[in-house]
Amino acid sequence: MNTAIICKSNPCHSSSRPDFPRWLIATFIAACSAHSVPGNAIDLNAGGLDLTFHGGLTYGTTIRTDNRDSALIQRGNGSRVGVTGTAVGGSNTDDGELNFNKGDTVSTVAKAVGSVDLRRGKYGVAARAKLWHELTLGDSNPAFGNLPNGYSANHPLRDTGFSERAKFSGAVLQDVYVYGSFEPWDKPLALRLGQQFLPWGSGWTITGGISALNPVDLPAVRRAGALPEEMLVPIPALYGKLALDESTALEGFYQFRFRPTALDGCGTFFSTYDYLAPGCNGVVVVPSSAISDRTAVSAGLLAKRAPTPDVSDSGEFGLSLTRKIPELDTDFGILLAEYHSRLPVASAIKTARVIPPFPFLPNDPDGKNPLYFTEYPERIRMLGLTFSTKRDDLTIAGELTYRPNQPVVFNATELLRAFVSNTAPTTLRADGTATPLGGVFHGYDRRKVTQAQLSVSNKFHSLLGAEEAMLAAEAGLKYMNDLPDQATRRYGRQDAFGVGPVNGVCEPGSAAIQCSQEGYVSRRAWGYRLRAGLRYPNIIDQVDFTPAMTFTHDVRGWSYDNGFNEGRRTLGMSLRATYRKMYFGDVTWTPTWGGYFNNARDRSWLAAAAGLRF
Numbered sequence: 001m002n003t004a005i006i007c008k009s010n011p012c013h014s015s016s017r018p019d020f021p022r023w024l025i026a027t028f029i030a031a032c033s034a035h036s037v038p039g040n041a042i043d044l045n046a047g048g049l050d051l052t053f054h055g056g057l058t059y060g061t062t063i064r065t066d067n068r069d070s071a072l073i074q075r076g077n078g079s080r081v082g083v084t085g086t087a088v089g090g091s092n093t094d095d096g097e098l099n100f101n102k103g104d105t106v107s108t109v110a111k112a113v114g115s116v117d118l119r120r121g122k123y124g125v126a127a128r129a130k131l132w133h134e135l136t137l138g139d140s141n142p143a144f145g146n147l148p149n150g151y152s153a154n155h156p157l158r159d160t161g162f163s164e165r166a167k168f169s170g171a172v173l174q175d176v177y178v179y180g181s182f183e184p185w186d187k188p189l190a191l192r193l194g195q196q197f198l199p200w201g202s203g204w205t206i207t208g209g210i211s212a213l214n215p216v217d218l219p220a221v222r223r224a225g226a227l228p229e230e231m232l233v234p235i236p237a238l239y240g241k242l243a244l245d246e247s248t249a250l251e252g253f254y255q256f257r258f259r260p261t262a263l264d265g266c267g268t269f270f271s272t273y274d275y276l277a278p279g280c281n282g283v284v285v286v287p288s289s290a291i292s293d294r295t296a297v298s299a300g301l302l303a304k305r306a307p308t309p310d311v312s313d314s315g316e317f318g319l320s321l322t323r324k325i326p327e328l329d330t331d332f333g334i335l336l337a338e339y340h341s342r343l344p345v346a347s348a349i350k351t352a353r354v355i356p357p358f359p360f361l362p363n364d365p366d367g368k369n370p371l372y373f374t375e376y377p378e379r380i381r382m383l384g385l386t387f388s389t390k391r392d393d394l395t396i397a398g399e400l401t402y403r404p405n406q407p408v409v410f411n412a413t414e415l416l417r418a419f420v421s422n423t424a425p426t427t428l429r430a431d432g433t434a435t436p437l438g439g440v441f442h443g444y445d446r447r448k449v450t451q452a453q454l455s456v457s458n459k460f461h462s463l464l465g466a467e468e469a470m471l472a473a474e475a476g477l478k479y480m481n482d483l484p485d486q487a488t489r490r491y492g493r494q495d496a497f498g499v500g501p502v503n504g505v506c507e508p509g510s511a512a513i514q515c516s517q518e519g520y521v522s523r524r525a526w527g528y529r530l531r532a533g534l535r536y537p538n539i540i541d542q543v544d545f546t547p548a549m550t551f552t553h554d555v556r557g558w559s560y561d562n563g564f565n566e567g568r569r570t571l572g573m574s575l576r577a578t579y580r581k582m583y584f585g586d587v588t589w590t591p592t593w594g595g596y597f598n599n600a601r602d603r604s605w606l607a608a609a610a611g612l613r614f
Helices: 022-034 075-079 095-099 218-222 293-298 412-420 429-434
Strands: 042-046 049-064 105-120 123-134 169-182 189-196 235-243 248-255 317-325 330-339 345-349 371-375 380-391 394-409 444-460 468-480 524-540 543-556 569-579 583-590 605-613
Touching: 075 293, 105 169, 317 380, 345 394, 345 412, 412 429
Parallel strands: none
Antiparallel strands: 042 049, 049 105, 049 605, 105 123, 123 169, 169 189, 189 235, 235 248, 248 317, 317 330, 330 380, 345 371, 380 394, 394 444, 444 468, 468 524, 524 543, 543 569, 569 583, 583 605
16 A cells, blocks of 8 residues: 545636646646636526626546556456456555556546525625436446445456445535625725635646635536536635735634545555545555455455544644735735645554564454555645746746644555564564554655646747647756655555665565666655647637647656655647537547656556536
8 A cells, every 4th residue: 555645717716736646636627727617607697696607517538548557556456357466565556556447438427517606795605516427337337346345356346435436426526605895095905705625726737736726626627528627625714815006915714623535446447545535444465466456355454444544624824925026027925824734644553462572463363454544644744935927928937835843654565564574574664563553554754855847838829720829838847855864765557566674674576666666755856847828719610629639758866745756747738629619529538658657657648628607
C-alpha cells in the first residue's frame, strides 16, 4: 500500500482547480477548460426578482487504450487475468489495473447538472446540483473484482461503503449559498455564505499550490465530458472580498466544517490505491508475490481497517491581500491560510498481542492483530505569494507557496512491514518497536516544503486559419527544505517497485530498480506543462470546432505529493464540435507513458461524450 496517504464571472462566483493524483487531474482540467461551452441560459424577471438557470445533459464513455504492463503486476494477481506479472509488490494498488484490459470500456455515464441564481438588487441565492448514473461499473463483469465484491472475478463491482460522490449512481448538491454586496465605510464589500468553492489558485494545471485549499471530486473528474463546475467538493464557509481602494483588495474565508477530497472507489480504472477510499476496508498481507488478493482474503491474510478519527471542524481559514501596481500593470498578492489535509494518510495501530514473535496472525483469532486507519492531518499552514501581469494578449503569472508543516507520507510497504512483522526489512523498524502495544503510529512526518511555478500564455488571431488560438506554458518546482538522509527516513514510491536497501543491504534477488534509493521523494522535483487550443467558428453552418492539446512532462525528481514523478509524460488531444452554442460532442485521447517509478504509465484512455448545455 502507498499512502499519500464555476461559476460566474464576478469574484464571488469563480472556480478553482483540483488535485489527486495531481498529474492526471491537471490533464482533465486543461482539456475541459479549453472546451467550456457557454450555452444559452434561461433568464426570467418578475416583481423585481431576476432568475437565471443553467443546465446540461451529458452521455459519455471511456475506453482503455493500453495493454496492462506486466512489470506493474504481481505474479499471483496477474495469473488471475492471464498476465505473467513480474512486479515485486503492488498487491494493494493494482485492482483498477487488473479489472480492465486494452479495449475495455471502463466507464459509461449519463449525467446532468443544473444551477439557479435568484437575485434581487444586491442580494441573491445561488445553487447547483448534479446527478449521474454509471452504466458500466455496476453492470459489467470486470476480470478481477474489488474488496467490496469479495474479489469475485467476472462479476459486477460493488460500491458498498463508497463515499456519496464515488457511488456508481447518485445526486449531490454542489455550491449552495447566499450572497450580497455592501458598502461599509463607503468601500465595496462582497460576501458569500454557504457551500461554495474558493476563488483562489485557479488557472493552474500544475497542482499542489494555493488551489490545494479546494477539495476535489475525483470520480466526477474521471467521467467523460467532465466540466469545471463538477470537479470540486464545495466547502461550508463564509467568504468575503473588501475593496480597500481602486487598487487594493482584502479577501478572506472561514470554513465551518471539514470536507475531504472524494476518492475513486477501489477497483475502478483510475484508482491506484485499494485501501484508502471509504468502503475499501483492508490491506492484503501476503508473504509471497505468488498469492493473489482473493486467496489472501480467503486465508484471512488481511489487515483490518479501524475507523477514521473525527476531523476538527475548526481551524480552517485564510486571508489574502492583493494590490495592482498601475505603473507595472501587474497584480501582486500575499496569502496566509491554515487548513486540514484534503487527502487521507494511512496510519497504523500496533498489535495488542503481548507474546512474540507474531504481531499478525491469519484470521486474527484473538482480535489483537495490528490495524490500519486513515486520517487527515490538521492545521497545515501556508504562505503564498502571487503575481499576474498582462500586456495585450500576453499574460504572465507566478505563484510561490511555503508550508512549514506539510504532511509527507512514509513508504507504504515499509510502514506495513514495521507492524505486521518483527523481522521484515524496513527503515521504520525502530519506530515500530518504540510504539507501545495497541498504540498509534502516524504514517507521516511534518516537513518544510516550497513550491514555485510560472505560467506564460498568449492569445493569437488568425493562426492556422483559426479565429482565435491560445498557447500556454507552465513550469514548476517542488522543494523539500529539510529532507532527511534516505538511508534512515524515506517517503513515497509505489509498492510495485519494492523496498530499497535497508541498512545498506538489498533484499535477496532484488532487481536493480528495487535495490535503489530512486523513486523515493527527492529534495527537488520539477516539470512543465504545455497547452494549445484553436477555435474555428462556423466551419459548417452554426457549428464551431475546437481542437486542443495538452502535454505534461515530469523532468526530474519525485515530489512529496506525487505531482512530479520523473520521466512521466501525458499527451491529451481533443476535438469538440458545438452546434448553435448549445449542443456538443467531443472526443479526447490521453496516452500516458514513461517514468520508471510510475505505476499508472499504462493507463491511457479514449473518451467520447455528447450532450447539450443551456
